[in-house]
Amino acid sequence: MYLNYLHWVEKSIYIYKKLIPPCGVYVLDVKNKWDVIIVGAGPAGSAAGYMLAKKGFNVLILERGRQPGYKELFGGRVYAEPLREIYGNDLEKAPIHRWVKREKLSFVDGSKLVSIEYQSDTSTSFTTYLPQLARWMADKAGEAGALLVEEVTVDRIIYKDGKVIGVGSGSDEVYADLVIDAEGVNRLLLEGLGLVVKLQPEQVAVGAKETIKLGEDKINERFGLNKEEGMAWLLMGGITDYIPGGAFIYTNKDSVSIGLVLHLGHAIKEVKDHISQMVEKLRLHPQLRNLWIDGDIMEYGGHLTPEAGPAMMPKKLALNGFLITGDAGGLLLNVGYTIRGVDFAAYTGYLAAKAAIEAHDKGGFTEQNLKAYESMLKNSFVYKDLTRLTGMQDLYNDPGMFKALPKLAVGTAANVFEIDLETPGVWNSFNKARRNAGLGLLSLAWKGYRLMKKM
Ligand SMILES: Cc1cc2nc3c(=O)[nH]c(=O)nc-3n(C[C@H](O)[C@H](O)[C@H](O)COP(=O)(O)OP(=O)(O)OC[C@H]3O[C@@H](n4cnc5c(N)ncnc54)[C@H](O)[C@@H]3O)c2cc1C
Structure with missing residues (x-):
């Protein structure tokens, strides 16, 4: 019943927004005080929203994209276990394309390459399209009772008398006891709050990707895969013109995702071609092109990704009435042979929600109570990995x-x-x-x- 009401509210907001521009936080007309407002319906925001709504909090998720996932981009593989801890067996209903049972790592020089391949009959990760997974995760939060409002860009966090009390978009404001920042790597809101400085090229990598439709049978044949088996393939060296970074190839159900990630600090100085031309070179590489020669490019895009680990974490992840999760907190691991962003983001969103629930039980969302989030994070595999596996940073240097x-x-x-x-x-x-x-x-x-x- 409540869910139906929420869907009705969302529909009304949508119609209202379409009829009466300019758009802003129109929820003000329905209700302007929430228990929790989450900025961003990426993996971090939706996981936090799901946990909190399930516990009975009134949760509002604000997303600037037309749909969750529309403004995001990733390579293609997600580790399952952190998501299983959040969604339990429901994860099996997520838009999983293939379970990765082949890992390949190649060194490229000119037209030649050397590969190491690992084959297994078990798997701990799957390939997917991020827009599909983000939609599924946002829907899970919605089913639990959160209200997702799309096409709303939060342009400021409202900070008053030593605490965060809400968010603003244009002339509209909406208030909450707790705001969770899950805005992703381009953390303009955190900059606005003075919690981080402007992103530095040394802290991020730039990624560009193409998805090539090929058909399930051709993928199985050409990559040597059985039905529902996937491959994650990372390449380094000449494939990025020797610029620090790498290329990736992931097999989806009936398409292949290919792309590059370049360390921005080096790319700015060393890139000779436009990055789209570099992706084209990857697609046309003599040892690779036959894999997708008769495929159709379905889509392409680019995005930044955090690379500096703890060095780009804000000094605090918890303030009075405020928590930071996912890429916004710099909580992504890239070790060259794999990248862990989506599962880390979802898991840190989940930890933020757990800390918020505990803080609420202790009497409120004060910084003191919310600090448990930082200790939960420090005791989790996320932070341990981020501090232990710092090799990529050394490699870049x-x-x-x-x-x-x-x-x-x-x-x-x-x-x-x-x-x-x-x-x-x-x-x-x-x-x-x-x-x-x-x-x-x-x-x-x-x-x-x-x-x-x-x-
Ligand atoms: C090229 C590339 C390849 C990658 N490959 C992988 C991979 O294979 N596996 C993996 O696990 N990770 C990968 N990643 C990383 C992964 O995509 C991210 O770590 C993950 O998406 C972070 O989730 P998030 O929720 O923190 O942020 P995001 O996914 O960026 O979500 C943030 C959301 O907030 C919204 N938003 C932002 N600002 C506002 C605002 N002001 N108001 C309202 N909404 C706002 C955005 O529209 C977006 O929907 C890759 C990244 C790149 C760039």
């Missing part, structure tokens, strides 16, 4: 890694396998490639040691 290592791997393989008359030994092939890549034995050992230790 040692761009030689993105050139020398792929050249070494591909060069060694070329020397070993491309035989003219004499059959080369592996050690000689390796040494020849190492010299060509400009790597001394000692510096290589040091790089390898650091890499292994940090990752």
Whole structure:
């Protein structure tokens, strides 16, 4: 009954917004005080909204996109376990395309590549389209009782007398006992509050992606997959013109997502082509193009992603009446062989909700009570991973890694396998490639040691 009412309210707001521009936070006409307002219906916001609404809080989620997921972009793979902790068995009903049972990592130099492949009959992650997953997660929050209002851009957090009391959009304001910021990486609201400085190029990577429709059977055949089995494939080296970052290929149900992630600090200085041309080069790479040669490009897009881990976390994640989750908090892990954004965002949204519930039981959403969120986070796998696996940052600061290592791997393989008359030994092939890549034995050992230790 309540749900129906909420849907009716949402429909009325939608019609009202269409009839009477300019749009703002029209919920003011229905109700302008909520228990919790969440900014952003991405994985972080929707997970928090779901947990809090399930506990009986009046939750309003404000999303600037026409639908959840419309303003988001990701590569393609999500780790399931953190989401299972939030949604239990309901996760099986999520828009899961394929369970990843093949992992591939390739070093690319020119037209050649060397790959390491892992095959398994079990899986802990799945591929999906983020707009579909974000819609599903927002609907779960809606079913639990949260009200989602789309096409509303929050342009400020209202801070008064030492606490956050609501949000504003244009001339409209709406109030809550608690505001959760789940606005994603482009955290303009946090900047407005003075909690973070403007994003620095060294803190983020820029991603660009294409989705190519191919058909289920062709994907299975060309990637060697059984029905519902997926592949996650990451590539580094020449595929990004040796700029720190990498390329990705994920198999969805009947399409393939391909794209690049480039560390922005380096990309600004080193990119020669437009990033869309770099994605085109990936699509046309001689060793890859036959995989999707007769496919149709369905969509393309670009987005930033946080890369600096704890170094870009706001000093505080909890203030009086305020919590920060997901990418907005810099809570994403990229270790080169995998990227964990969606599951980290959802899990931190879930922790924020748990902390909010505890704070409420203790008497209110004061900073003191909400601080439990920071300790929950510090004790969780998210923060532990972020502080432990800092190798990518080191790698970025040692761009030689993105050139020398792929050249070494591909060069060694070329020397070993491309035989003219004499059959080369592996050690000689390796040494020849190492010299060509400009790597001394000692510096290589040091790089390898650091890499292994940090990752
Ligand atoms: C190229 C690329 C590849 C990636 N690949 C992967 C991958 O394979 N696996 C993985 O797990 N992660 C991946 N990620 C990271 C992942 O997409 C993010 O970590 C995740 O989406 C973060 O979730 P979030 O809810 O914190 O933020 P977002 O998903 O960015 O959601 C924020 C939401 O807030 C809304 N919003 C923002 N500002 C406002 C405002 N002022 N008012 C109202 N609404 C607002 C936005 O429209 C958006 O819907 C990738 C990212 C990129 C860029």
